[in-house]
Amino acid sequence: MWCLFAVLVVTLCWHAYRAKPSSEISNGESITSWHRLNYFMVLLPWFWATSALSFGILAIVQDNLGILDQSVPSNLLLAILFGSIGWGGRLFNKLNRSFGRPYQVAIPSSDPSANTYPLSVAERIILVFIGLMVVLTFAAGCLLPPNNWDSLTYHLSRMMFWYQHNSLEFYPTANTRQLYQPPFAELVGYIGWLVDGKSDRGLFLIQWLSYVSSLSLVWQLLRQNGLSRLARLVAIGVMASTPMFILQASSTQNDLLLGFLLLLMLTALLKASPYGWGWLLLAGLMAVLAIMTKGTALIYVPSLLTGWFVYNWRQIRWASLVPIKISVLALLTLLYGQQLYRNYQFTGHVLGVDAAEQLMYANQTHSAGPMVNNLLCNITMHLGVIGFDNVMSKALTLGIGTLTNTDVNDPSITFQKQTFATQGSTHEDTASNLIGLVFIIVGGITAIWQRKNLRSLVDLRLSGSIWLGGVLSLLLFCYVFKWQPWHSRLHLPFFMLMVPLSTAITVQYIDRRKVVWQVFLCLSVGIGLWFVLKNDRRQLGNPKHWQATGIEAYYAANNEGMAPEVANLTQYLKANRINHVGLFMEGDAWDYPFLQFGIEHEIMMTNVATGNATKSLRQGSDQIPQYIILDLCRQWDTITVRPFKVLDGQHFWLIKDTPDRKAMVLLDREENKRRTKDELIP
Numbered sequence: 001m002w003c004l005f006a007v008l009v010v011t012l013c014w015h016a017y018r019a020k021p022s023s024e025i026s027n028g029e030s031i032t033s034w035h036r037l038n039y040f041m042v043l044l045p046w047f048w049a050t051s052a053l054s055f056g057i058l059a060i061v062q063d064n065l066g067i068l069d070q071s072v073p074s075n076l077l078l079a080i081l082f083g084s085i086g087w088g089g090r091l092f093n094k095l096n097r098s099f100g101r102p103y104q105v106a107i108p109s110s111d112p113s114a115n116t117y118p119l120s121v122a123e124r125i126i127l128v129f130i131g132l133m134v135v136l137t138f139a140a141g142c143l144l145p146p147n148n149w150d151s152l153t154y155h156l157s158r159m160m161f162w163y164q165h166n167s168l169e170f171y172p173t174a175n176t177r178q179l180y181q182p183p184f185a186e187l188v189g190y191i192g193w194l195v196d197g198k199s200d201r202g203l204f205l206i207q208w209l210s211y212v213s214s215l216s217l218v219w220q221l222l223r224q225n226g227l228s229r230l231a232r233l234v235a236i237g238v239m240a241s242t243p244m245f246i247l248q249a250s251s252t253q254n255d256l257l258l259g260f261l262l263l264l265m266l267t268a269l270l271k272a273s274p275y276g277w278g279w280l281l282l283a284g285l286m287a288v289l290a291i292m293t294k295g296t297a298l299i300y301v302p303s304l305l306t307g308w309f310v311y312n313w314r315q316i317r318w319a320s321l322v323p324i325k326i327s328v329l330a331l332l333t334l335l336y337g338q339q340l341y342r343n344y345q346f347t348g349h350v351l352g353v354d355a356a357e358q359l360m361y362a363n364q365t366h367s368a369g370p371m372v373n374n375l376l377c378n379i380t381m382h383l384g385v386i387g388f389d390n391v392m393s394k395a396l397t398l399g400i401g402t403l404t405n406t407d408v409n410d411p412s413i414t415f416q417k418q419t420f421a422t423q424g425s426t427h428e429d430t431a432s433n434l435i436g437l438v439f440i441i442v443g444g445i446t447a448i449w450q451r452k453n454l455r456s457l458v459d460l461r462l463s464g465s466i467w468l469g470g471v472l473s474l475l476l477f478c479y480v481f482k483w484q485p486w487h488s489r490l491h492l493p494f495f496m497l498m499v500p501l502s503t504a505i506t507v508q509y510i511d512r513r514k515v516v517w518q519v520f521l522c523l524s525v526g527i528g529l530w531f532v533l534k535n536d537r538r539q540l541g542n543p544k545h546w547q548a549t550g551i552e553a554y555y556a557a558n559n560e561g562m563a564p565e566v567a568n569l570t571q572y573l574k575a576n577r578i579n580h581v582g583l584f585m586e587g588d589a590w591d592y593p594f595l596q597f598g599i600e601h602e603i604m605m606t607n608v609a610t611g612n613a614t615k616s617l618r619q620g621s622d623q624i625p626q627y628i629i630l631d632l633c634r635q636w637d638t639i640t641v642r643p644f645k646v647l648d649g650q651h652f653w654l655i656k657d658t659p660d661r662k663a664m665v666l667l668d669r670e671e672n673k674r675r676t677k678d679e680l681i682p
Helices: 002-018 033-065 074-095 121-143 149-155 157-165 184-195 205-224 229-240 243-249 255-275 277-293 297-312 318-347 355-361 368-383 389-404 434-449 451-457 460-480 492-509 511-533 543-547 550-555 562-575 592-600 632-644 662-667 669-673
Strands: 580-584 604-607 627-631 645-647 652-656
Touching: 002 033, 002 074, 002 184, 002 205, 033 074, 033 184, 033 205, 033 255, 033 277, 033 318, 121 205, 121 229, 121 243, 121 511, 149 157, 149 592, 157 184, 157 592, 157 604, 184 205, 184 277, 205 229, 205 243, 205 255, 205 460, 205 492, 229 243, 229 434, 229 492, 229 511, 243 255, 243 492, 243 511, 255 277, 255 297, 255 460, 255 492, 277 297, 277 318, 297 460, 297 492, 368 389, 368 434, 368 460, 434 451, 434 460, 434 492, 434 511, 460 492, 550 562, 550 592, 562 592, 562 645, 562 652, 580 592, 592 604, 627 632, 627 662, 632 645, 632 652, 632 662
Parallel strands: 580 604, 580 627
Antiparallel strands: 627 652, 645 652
């Protein structure tokens, strides 16, 4: 990923340096450094999208050729990078008429809403803050390794198994999310991981580039909407400091990438009516990539398409939609068809979830009361304030239950015996977005209250598409999914769509009462800095989090007590030159640190006795593991293998298998069911 990042930055700087004033639009002003920076930021989202797409396609091609575990030759890599970035620039310049010919920049007019100078003191302060957040999130990603729970259980683990098995084919695992979840983000990361010499320190760039690109895209959308420069800057400042936005900017999860692709899709859709089929086709491609990135895209994509359709049906060129639909379906089949087919073979469902998992996540009742209950629970979970969770949760639980006449924790609409609570935390899964929620509510009220003025001041087609699409996505989300404590993370694309527009409209309409939005902006800035310096996982303010090295770095901020055990265990494997180890772990165990260590030291790691439908799948090698690492979460099984124990600890044991596979047999759940208690306990 670092190679991609370097080529991307160098190429964009070259484009900005070569930029000239557009002869078609220029008003006689000369191009300045500010104009070049603006040009750089305008091109960044499109270049990043085309580069990521090229990396994803490269991984799919490698899989089809059976060379997924081989590094790409450097000359081929550079050709692909420059080719994809050049393609992005050519595509953008061809589609966007406002840029005229390549390397020509439209100089902003003297219109105060568009002009870039002079900047007020307040605007300069906001710009400095935005730059600070961009730099701090980048520093957090550079200094700290991936250490999020989902990253260490399936986002990165699946990449390690792809490398070991030389294929994207399914394999035995206790965590089936490694198999059926949409793979686009990991495909991009996989090629970057190979190019970086199998290092994971650059994988955060997928999210971080999406973070910066999303800010740029929102700026363009708000400018197109006719909002003032101050309103746009405040909106970008609030968006940049949204807690979940900050936390994921330095992680290897994929919600932020999904939000970025949705913004690209929306941008292309809103340009489609005046400019024709090219933008529609591009929007379709972004929709395909979004669906390939995360399952919740199946909620957001139809909602945004519906919002766009309602506000643009008169401008739609219906004759062009049929070939575009066919093209999009063809792209979906080519890029994602093989994964969908694997899912269908595995569970009989193209999304890869079996009946039990559908029951676990999907609402079992859809009557009015429970649905209103679910909607209120999803909204109010963003009211969390650190230190006031218990009081607020009790009050909201009582209030929502009384209002809807339902049980807030009804298992038919609540995930696996979870209890509703507000989320006053700095965790990447549960952090609330309080300031963003306030601006969404206030912006909505302001838009309704000033609806007559709204039509004359902003582009209703653009604003209406975003608002309607966002509201529909929230309603559909609450209709489909049971409430879960980590819905805050899944709401991130919704906040990326709704917060900037709502904030900008609010600031534009209450400009006379500056103290109102200034207070909220200052709160947002303070919260943003707190979340980047004092969060649960990657604290820049805590040297212990970023001074750890080696395998211990993954545990510096999480499960710190495991680090010595893992270090001893891995050193034993390295010292004894073991070449094949089995993993006997729970589905949510952190297998990635072991897998990364295995690849660094050429040790094959495979899952054993998974106890689920993947048990019969081939692992890419028929070799029998010499040792097995036991996760003691499966303690009822580990008592059967004491005679084979080599190393023990509170969290992991290392056992040595025997030629007759006795240790392996004792670990097998199905085999244990056929044995008596006396036979099992030594």
